[in-house]
Structure formats: C-alpha cells, structure tokens
Amino acid sequence: MxxxxxxxxxxxxxxxxxxxxxxxxxxxxxxxxxxxxxxxxxxxxxxxxxxxxxxxxxxxxxxxxxxxxxxxxxxxxxxxxxxxxxxxxxxxxxxxxxxxxxxxxxxxxxxxxxxxxxxxVATLALTEDSARWDREGVALTARPAGDGWLLDGHKTFVLDGAAADTIITVAQAPEGIGLFLVEAGADGLTRTALPTLDPTRRQARLEYREVAARRLRTAGDGWDLVAVVLRHGVAALAAEQVGVASRALDMAVEYAKVRHQFGRAIGSFQAVKHLLADVLLEVESARAAAYAALLALQEDEDVPAATSLAKAFCSEACLKATESNIQVHGGIGFTWEHPAHLYFKRAKTSQLLFGDPDRHRELLAQAIGV
Structure with missing residues (x-):
C-alpha cells in the first residue's frame, strides 16, 4: 500500500x-x-x-x-x-x-x-437498548402493509437522530434483515434527544409505533449492506480520532513550551518530554492504522481486519492523547473554559461508537482466523 x-x-x-x-x-x-x-x-x-x-x-x-x-x-x-x-x-x-x-x-x-x-440530512438507525452493533442486536420489526411496510420497536444512540430528515432504519423483516426509509415527520415516530457525555455530537432515541416506511432494495441479505456501511463508518471514525488526538497533542506541546515552573518551561522536564513523545508515537501509529483501513476499503483488500484493527488502536490512542493533554495542562485543563475537556469527551464517546476496542479486537481475531 x-x-x-x-x-x-x-x-x-x-x-x-x-x-x-x-x-x-x-x-x-x-x-x-x-x-x-x-x-x-x-x-x-x-x-x-x-x-x-x-x-x-x-x-x-x-x-x-x-x-x-x-x-x-x-x-x-x-x-x-x-x-x-x-x-x-x-x-x-x-x-x-x-x-x-x-x-x-x-x-x-x-x-x-x-x-x-x-x-x-440523513442517518442510520441500528442500535437498540442492547447497544449491540451486530445482527443479533436488531429486534425492531417490519411487516408488510399494502405497498409499504410498518415498523414497530425502538432505536437508540442514533447519531443526529433528532435532526435528520430521513432515517435509514435497520429492522427485522419476515425474511431477514432489511433497511427501511423513514421520513422525520412520519406518524407514530417519536424522536427524543439523549443527554450525552459529548455535547459536540448529538444522539437520539427513536420510538416506532406502526411507522410507515419504504424498503431500501439491496442485493442479497440486508445485513451484508449494513456490514459494509459499518466498516466505512469505522474507518472514517478512526481518521477523525487521529485528528482529535493530533490536535490534543499539539495543544499539550504548545502549552508545555509556554508554561513555566521552577524558572523553566515545563516542556524541558524529562517526565513531560517522555509523556509527549509517547503520545506522538501513538498518534502516528494511529494515523498509519486509520489510513491502512481507508486504503483497504478503497482497494477492497482485507477490509474486516483492517477496519477493526484501526478502530481498536485509534480509540485507545485518541483517549490517551486527550488524557495526556489534560495532564500537561494541569488544573486549567479541568475547567469548562478550556477546550481540553471537549476533546476528551469526543475521544471517550468515539471509543464506544461502533463497538469498543475489545469488541474490535475480537472481530480482528475472527477476521484473521485466530
């Protein structure tokens, strides 16, 4: 590559x-x-x-x-x-x-x-109260009704679910998993914004009570398409995590150069140097993993392994970078006025989105036959 x-x-x-x-x-x-x-x-x-x-x-x-x-x-x-x-x-x-x-x-x-x-604006509604990102987590049902379908159940942790105009909903149809197009103003659809740790990325809970929907035609099993969508989402999120981590590292380095203690910049202390050097290594390794996943998608080679590896590694690297940024800043890093906490919150919620690192290490092991 x-x-x-x-x-x-x-x-x-x-x-x-x-x-x-x-x-x-x-x-x-x-x-x-x-x-x-x-x-x-x-x-x-x-x-x-x-x-x-x-x-x-x-x-x-x-x-x-x-x-x-x-x-x-x-x-x-x-x-x-x-x-x-x-x-x-x-x-x-x-x-x-x-x-x-x-x-x-x-x-x-x-x-x-x-x-x-x-x-x-559109979004994908997949997860339910089980918070699972796999086929077995889909319990919302779809049944035929005339020329369309009716959906019953709920979805939660739906990204931008309260603001989207169209919701592509994953549901259990009589013959298997399907994807269904639901308009925001559909009768029987209730959307509730969720309180979240990260205020910069909204999520919502959606309740479906005989909500009219159109089925999105797919070639073969609908879950196959959902799996493709999730891999694209995972790789894109990994790249975003690299950006979050990179900016957190830059903030920490900039502060270490100007914050003085005991008559010298704190960046001159060996403990701070080693901390930031470790974060740099994590960030650059995460960048390599993220773009390896994106290239795998582009070239359609070893996609499940590459995307799960990227998600597991980038999630932990991003969290480490944002935590270290707060540590370098000291007391001011814990305040609402400083942006460090916003990057940390994005890192923490992104770590769980699409499955946590342990889940993706399990998927990676399955993909490579371990």
Whole structure:
C-alpha cells in the first residue's frame, strides 16, 4: 500500500483546514453545540456549496465528486482536529454509503442530490437498548402493509437522530434483515434527544409505533449492506480520532513550551518530554492504522481486519492523547473554559461508537482466523 498523499489530496486537506479555522473555531463550536440541532445549518450548507464535502463519496451522476474513502478520511481527520459540530459522519458517511452501495436506484436519485447539497440530512438507525452493533442486536420489526411496510420497536444512540430528515432504519423483516426509509415527520415516530457525555455530537432515541416506511432494495441479505456501511463508518471514525488526538497533542506541546515552573518551561522536564513523545508515537501509529483501513476499503483488500484493527488502536490512542493533554495542562485543563475537556469527551464517546476496542479486537481475531 502507498501511504503518500498526492497533490490533490493535500490541497483538499488544506482547503478543509482553512475553512474550518473560521467555521469551526472554538467559539463557533461552543455556540453550535448549544443549538437545537447541535450544528449550524448555514455552515453545513456552505460545506456543500463551497467545498462539496457532503458529496465526496457520491458518484458524479448524482452531483458528487466520486472520490474514495481516503478523501473522506482526510476530511474526517480535519473535522476531528477542529471538533466540528456537524452531521457528517451520520449523513455523509453512514447514510450516503447505504444509498450508494445499496441496489435502489430510485432512492439514490431521490435522496442523494439533497444530501450532497446539504439541504437534507440523513442517518442510520441500528442500535437498540442492547447497544449491540451486530445482527443479533436488531429486534425492531417490519411487516408488510399494502405497498409499504410498518415498523414497530425502538432505536437508540442514533447519531443526529433528532435532526435528520430521513432515517435509514435497520429492522427485522419476515425474511431477514432489511433497511427501511423513514421520513422525520412520519406518524407514530417519536424522536427524543439523549443527554450525552459529548455535547459536540448529538444522539437520539427513536420510538416506532406502526411507522410507515419504504424498503431500501439491496442485493442479497440486508445485513451484508449494513456490514459494509459499518466498516466505512469505522474507518472514517478512526481518521477523525487521529485528528482529535493530533490536535490534543499539539495543544499539550504548545502549552508545555509556554508554561513555566521552577524558572523553566515545563516542556524541558524529562517526565513531560517522555509523556509527549509517547503520545506522538501513538498518534502516528494511529494515523498509519486509520489510513491502512481507508486504503483497504478503497482497494477492497482485507477490509474486516483492517477496519477493526484501526478502530481498536485509534480509540485507545485518541483517549490517551486527550488524557495526556489534560495532564500537561494541569488544573486549567479541568475547567469548562478550556477546550481540553471537549476533546476528551469526543475521544471517550468515539471509543464506544461502533463497538469498543475489545469488541474490535475480537472481530480482528475472527477476521484473521485466530
């Protein structure tokens, strides 16, 4: 695998970083996380109109750029550095992948242009009270009703579930797992925002009581598509974790240079040097793991092993980097006014999203036949 980024990819990184320096500054992030939806709709639409970020992985015939997982990962990494409040993971990765990799041309033609422009937000609803990310965790039922389907049950921990316009719901149909399109205003659907540790990424609980839905056509078993979507989500999240960890390390290094104790910068103390050197090693190793997973997706090689390895390693590296950032900052790192706690909270919730490191080490062992 070639880990070098080409000129176009580096240009994309710099364009996104420049945009987020203004649109996702610390003050803007704190403002956005207090809004009803958890993000700034104007910034979200600008991301589509000015940079085309929501359409990166969408084929050109639907208004997208036709780029691959690596480009999506570059964008996610920069969003992690900025701690952007936006439904990019839920809408532009999970939901978009379900539509693009599914077998429903009508749904693609109907929904993808709106997702690309930023005028529509979608999400994937999979987990329930068991908090499982596998087939056995799906208990919500779907039954035929005329030309459509009716859904009964619940979903929880749904990313941006209270703000999404379209919810791609994973349900147990009579013949197996299926994916169903539900509109936000559907009768019988109740959406409740959940109190979460991380205020920069919203989650919701959804209750379905005979909710009308359309089935998303898939080639074969619906769970096969869900598994593909989850692998794309895992790899994209790993890249975001690299961005979070990288920014936390930068913050710690910058502070260690200017904070003086006993007449010298604390960064000159051996204990601080060793701590930051260890974090640097973790961050760079996590970056290699994340982009190996993204390349595996792009080249369709050893995908289950690469994505689970990335999720397990990047989750722990990100948490270590954000914890160390707080440690280097000392007392001020524990205050609400300092952003260190926001990065730590994103790291902790991301560690659990799509399954914790232990779960992904188990999946990795299964993938390589151990």
């Amino acid at each position: 070639d880990f070098a980024f080409d000129e176009t990819q580096e240009d994309l990184r710099q364009a996104v970083r420049g945009f987020l320096a203004d649109a996702a500054s610390e003050s803007e992030t704190r403002r956005a996380m207090q809004t009803a939806t958890g993000y700034d709709g104007a910034v979200w639409r600008r991301m589509g109109a000015e940079l085309g970020l929501q359409g990166l992985a969408v084929p050109e015939e639907y208004g997208g750029a036709g780029a691959g997982p690596v480009e999506v990962g570059l964008v996610m990494e920069e969003m992690g550095r900025a701690l952007l409040c936006a439904p990019f993971l839920s809408s532009s990765v999970l939901a978009t992948t379900a539509l693009v990799r599914g077998d429903d041309e009508g749904a693609r033609a109907e929904l993808l242009p709106g997702l690309v422009s930023g005028d529509r």
